Amino acid sequence: MNNKKSMQRPLTEHIQQGRPPLDLKGYERTGGYAALRKALQGMSPAEVQQLVRDSNLKGRGGAGFNTGTKWSFVPMDSGTPGPKYLIANADEMEPGTFKDRLLMEGNPHQLIEGMILSAYAIQASVSYIFLRWAYRQAAQLLRKSMAEAYAAGFLGRNILGSGYHLDMHLHTGVGRYMCGEETALLNALEGKRATPRAKPPFPQVSGLFGKPTIVNNVETLCCIPHIVNKGAAWFKGLSYSEDSGGTKIYGASGKVKKPGAWELPMGVTLRELIEEHAGGMKDGLTLRGVLPGGASTDFLTKEHLDIKMDFSSVAAAGSRLGTGTMVVMDDATCPVGFVHNLQHFFAQESCGWCTPCREGLPWVEKILLSIERGEGREEDMELLRMHTRLLGPGNTFCALAPGAMEPLQSALKYFREDFENHIKGKKCPYT
Amino acid sequence: MNLYKQDTMLSEAEIQAIDHEISLLPHKKAGVIEALKIIQQHRGWVSDESVEAIAAYLEISPAEVDSVATFYNLIFRKPVGRHVILLCDSISCYVMGYDKLYAALQQRVGIRFGETSPDGRFTLLPNACLGCCDHAPAMMIDEDLFRDVKVEMLDQLLSGYK
Numbered sequence A: 001m002n003n004k005k006s007m008q009r010p011l012t013e014h015i016q017q018g019r020p021p022l023d024l025k026g027y028e029r030t031g032g033y034a035a036l037r038k039a040l041q042g043m044s045p046a047e048v049q050q051l052v053r054d055s056n057l058k059g060r061g062g063a064g065f066n067t068g069t070k071w072s073f074v075p076m077d078s079g080t081p082g083p084k085y086l087i088a089n090a091d092e093m094e095p096g097t098f099k100d101r102l103l104m105e106g107n108p109h110q111l112i113e114g115m116i117l118s119a120y121a122i123q124a125s126v127s128y129i130f131l132r133w134a135y136r137q138a139a140q141l142l143r144k145s146m147a148e149a150y151a152a153g154f155l156g157r158n159i160l161g162s163g164y165h166l167d168m169h170l171h172t173g174v175g176r177y178m179c180g181e182e183t184a185l186l187n188a189l190e191g192k193r194a195t196p197r198a199k200p201p202f203p204q205v206s207g208l209f210g211k212p213t214i215v216n217n218v219e220t221l222c223c224i225p226h227i228v229n230k231g232a233a234w235f236k237g238l239s240y241s242e243d244s245g246g247t248k249i250y251g252a253s254g255k256v257k258k259p260g261a262w263e264l265p266m267g268v269t270l271r272e273l274i275e276e277h278a279g280g281m282k283d284g285l286t287l288r289g290v291l292p293g294g295a296s297t298d299f300l301t302k303e304h305l306d307i308k309m310d311f312s313s314v315a316a317a318g319s320r321l322g323t324g325t326m327v328v329m330d331d332a333t334c335p336v337g338f339v340h341n342l343q344h345f346f347a348q349e350s351c352g353w354c355t356p357c358r359e360g361l362p363w364v365e366k367i368l369l370s371i372e373r374g375e376g377r378e379e380d381m382e383l384l385r386m387h388t389r390l391l392g393p394g395n396t397f398c399a400l401a402p403g404a405m406e407p408l409q410s411a412l413k414y415f416r417e418d419f420e421n422h423i424k425g426k427k428c429p430y431t
Numbered sequence B: 001m002n003l004y005k006q007d008t009m010l011s012e013a014e015i016q017a018i019d020h021e022i023s024l025l026p027h028k029k030a031g032v033i034e035a036l037k038i039i040q041q042h043r044g045w046v047s048d049e050s051v052e053a054i055a056a057y058l059e060i061s062p063a064e065v066d067s068v069a070t071f072y073n074l075i076f077r078k079p080v081g082r083h084v085i086l087l088c089d090s091i092s093c094y095v096m097g098y099d100k101l102y103a104a105l106q107q108r109v110g111i112r113f114g115e116t117s118p119d120g121r122f123t124l125l126p127n128a129c130l131g132c133c134d135h136a137p138a139m140m141i142d143e144d145l146f147r148d149v150k151v152e153m154l155d156q157l158l159s160g161y162k
Helices: A024-029 A034-042 A045-054 A067-072 A099-106 A108-122 A136-151 A182-189 A218-230 A232-237 A270-277 A311-316 A335-349 A355-372 A380-390 A400-414 A416-425 B012-023 B028-043 B048-058 B062-069 B091-095 B098-109 B151-159
Strands: A085-090 A126-131 A167-172 A213-217 A247-254 A260-265 A287-291 A325-330 B083-088 B122-127 B139-141 B144-146
Touching: A024 A108, A024 A136, A034 A108, A034 A218, A045 A067, A045 A108, A045 A218, A045 A232, A067 A108, A067 A213, A085 A108, A085 A182, A085 A218, A099 A108, A099 A136, A099 A218, A099 A247, A108 A126, A108 A136, A108 A167, A108 A213, A108 A218, A126 A136, A126 A182, A136 A167, A136 B144, A182 A213, A213 A218, A218 A232, A247 A270, A247 B091, A260 A270, A270 A287, A270 A325, A287 A400, A325 B091, A335 A355, A335 A400, A335 A416, A335 B091, A355 A380, A355 A400, A355 A416, A380 A400, A380 A416, A400 A416, B012 B028, B012 B048, B028 B048, B028 B062, B048 B062, B083 B098, B091 B098, B098 B122, B098 B151
Parallel strands: A085 A126, A085 A213, A126 A167, A247 A325, B083 B122
Antiparallel strands: A247 A260, A287 A325, B083 B139, B139 B144
């Protein structure tokens, strides 16, 4: 919708599909690195932290925690033995999610500037971009942009004469969804298996190599230069929603007419996203369900189309905003097969660290496969429901298994008759 | 020469690359993943001999190296073909019919997931979401990404990889 009043798209304004991203000079011409000058030459780290807290920016990786508040847990007294670390979580592997790729391929300097500002705010001296292997083009572009930033004096010793030093490294992963989990990511960066760590201590106090560490999502970090440039009130005003400031990169995939990603005010409705931006369902198909924020979020259905896509409204509807990039399920797609695909993914990606996840997810996957093949038994329904409890929050080390249970528990609620028809009819009615 | 054996010694170039990575880290041991990536880049995959060579160089046990090597799906502990096909099998590609691509690939290359063609040209692997769900189905061949892939495109796509 281009006719909405004064629609601003700070994160994607300078991204054009099919055109290489802006180099350093081009980025500076659009106002790039002005925020860095402003902060390093006129703001204390505490002031940057307070500004970001006031902007009500909430983590875009899915957790939705206030970014400035997260930063405030980092010890700031000069007696803390260094170094401190700032990490960009660019391990985008939540199935159905493709927003961070867009930001990194489209405007890599925006991420780098956001990282330098965030590192400054917590006085980190080393920063990493943890990038998944598959994003080869992003790796190339980020390497080139980092070199440009070093050459221009935005990275390295004594940045802009401020006395602040920051190094930045690109780490490309070698697979595994678990690396996106904050503490597992830290283990991976330390050269270990990507298993989660017990909390507390929280990474803000004891993170990478035991030092204070902040891990922020790519989209979160990309918001920072704009907040520093234009202020907390402006950022809050971008949003339609009370519960988080800013715009959001929403996306849709599946059998909609125009799959894609769009930067829109936080809090647009699910209906606007699907019917206007995604162009509605492909001809002959109707909407059956939506995973609003990636594979580990509960289904929403037609009855939820008018909810606002912000953290609290989606939670009130029984799901999570997650990454804000939705997967749409049409009425010609079998819900049992759909959920089986999800559980196959989660079972495969479980790190094996704790028992409910390691043993439970393969069991769930097997049950779903047998139902899909027409070999399911009536008692399987209760077995599946039992797993949604036993693998739920509080029983596992990290959020992988509880996340896996979200689409399953909601599928059992909304598409129950589909499961039962498979079992009674001894075949998949969709084939 | 046995296909499943690799040099027990690290090469000059491998050592140089590993040393560079270690220099960025607080201790040697943290360089395991980087070392595995470097060895795979030079040798195509990581054999038992290579695991032992890395372990000796980083002064940790081969079991520690292998625990890391076997955890990450893009470290290959078996020989792979000259080209590795990663076919996305996650949810958006499932909805958009990646199974048709898989069937067509099996037919054309003659291998299933986890297998390498007898001529050593291709290894075919499933991969979790490649992050281009708005252009599903998607696949990678080596470092190249292909989006909106249709069965009719496969012959031409594959012909670029000898």
